[in-house]
Amino acid sequence: MTTAVAPRILLIEDDASIRRFVRLALEDEGWQVFEAETAKRGLIEAASRQPDAVVLDLGLPDADGKQVITELRSWSQLPVLVLSAREREEEKVAALDAGADDYLSKPFGVPELLARLRVMLRRRQLSHQGGAPASQVSFGRVVVDLASHEVRRGDEVVHLTPIEFRLLAALIAGQGRVLTHRQLLLQVWGPEYLDRPHYLRVHMANLRQKIEENPAQPQFLMTELQVGYRLSLKPLA
Numbered sequence: 001m002t003t004a005v006a007p008r009i010l011l012i013e014d015d016a017s018i019r020r021f022v023r024l025a026l027e028d029e030g031w032q033v034f035e036a037e038t039a040k041r042g043l044i045e046a047a048s049r050q051p052d053a054v055v056l057d058l059g060l061p062d063a064d065g066k067q068v069i070t071e072l073r074s075w076s077q078l079p080v081l082v083l084s085a086r087e088r089e090e091e092k093v094a095a096l097d098a099g100a101d102d103y104l105s106k107p108f109g110v111p112e113l114l115a116r117l118r119v120m121l122r123r124r125q126l127s128h129q130g131g132a133p134a135s136q137v138s139f140g141r142v143v144v145d146l147a148s149h150e151v152r153r154g155d156e157v158v159h160l161t162p163i164e165f166r167l168l169a170a171l172i173a174g175q176g177r178v179l180t181h182r183q184l185l186l187q188v189w190g191p192e193y194l195d196r197p198h199y200l201r202v203h204m205a206n207l208r209q210k211i212e213e214n215p216a217q218p219q220f221l222m223t224e225l226q227v228g229y230r231l232s233l234k235p236l237a
Helices: 016-028 039-049 067-073 089-098 110-131 162-173 181-187 195-210
Strands: 008-012 032-036 054-055 082-083 102-103 136-139 142-145 150-153 157-160 221-224 228-231
Touching: 008 016, 016 110, 016 195, 032 110, 032 142, 039 054, 039 067, 054 067, 054 110, 067 082, 067 089, 082 089, 082 110, 082 157, 082 221, 089 102, 089 181, 102 110, 142 162, 150 195, 162 181, 162 228, 181 195, 195 221
Parallel strands: 008 032, 008 054, 054 082, 082 102
Antiparallel strands: 136 142, 142 150, 150 157, 221 228
16 A cells, blocks of 8 residues: 655745744645745755745745746746735736746635645646646546547537637646736747737637636636636636
């Protein structure tokens, strides 16, 4: 019989009270927690501890958290969940564009923090196990065959335009990560379309009409307000 190894989480946060709050929440789940209160120490801990995920504050005393993400991404694909009191959408977009996997604004609840980390850990485990993504991906009643470009909802074939299929495929490849408007415009249309975010809104609305049971209340093609979109393959919890 095998015993599951407890996830190892690195928490980079300069506020001692928040570090204690997050540590206790994660340890209550049986997870291991390592702490750092500066960017420099956080990068050292990331390299030496080899955690399964990083929880990162943007407002560190010796560097902006986005610099930590950029440095991490130069040598690691560790999942990074940003925690920050910064409410400007530009900050969220910049952190995600730098390579963060997700963003949670302070104040936040423990259930949402744990749920987002579980999603990141599942994604990391699948990437280690699976190598190349499976040809077929399903969510709800929808089945997408990435090889044949066929999409079905229940027994019905869903006819997508080439742009709609590329958009859906990009969200599937993101494996639940938030993809910013910039990232999606680059992947689906190309760099010459970065100043045309309305293209993305129109095609996402069309895609929801074809994919979602209730496009007005989407369950899978989720909006991160003023930031981007994510594909939710299953509920966060």
